[in-house]
Amino acid sequence: MNVEYKVNSPILASQFIDLLEKSMLGKRRPVEDLTCIEGMVKNSNLMVSAWIDGKLVGIARSMTDFHYACYLSDLAVDKAYQNKGIGKMLQVITQEQLEPKCKLILIASPKANSYYAKAGYENNLRCWVLERSKHITTNT
DSSP, X not given: OOOEEEESOOOOHHHHHHHHHTSTXXXXXXXTOHHHHHHHHHTOSEEEEEEEXXXXXXXXXXXXXXXXXXXXXXXXXXXXXXXXXXXXXXHXXXXXXXXTXXXXXXXXXXXXXXXXXXXXXXXXXXXXXXXXXXXXXXXX
């Protein structure tokens, strides 16, 4: 199996949707909202992708300042190609793009917690999420 890895190579929203649906992320991402998916792809400033025979089979999609923090928003590998080291290589190449003090930060699905622990990530209980339907409370 010859996997070609690319950094910041153009990816179509349709390719990204197809990959999300073929990975465990399809149910957790707005694959039915093309405008949102297009924005996700267009506005990411670090994307490492994996290709086999011209087909997108994996992606690590991040937003980063490259020096302090890199939020790895999506790590997806087509189910047909999982457990072959593609996901780990996507993370390795992502980390190689970052300065030495830059941390990789992600929110894992509950099913993936053991995967990230084995890869060397530390669980951090300080993460907070504000859903878009909620508003910042100003009266404290």
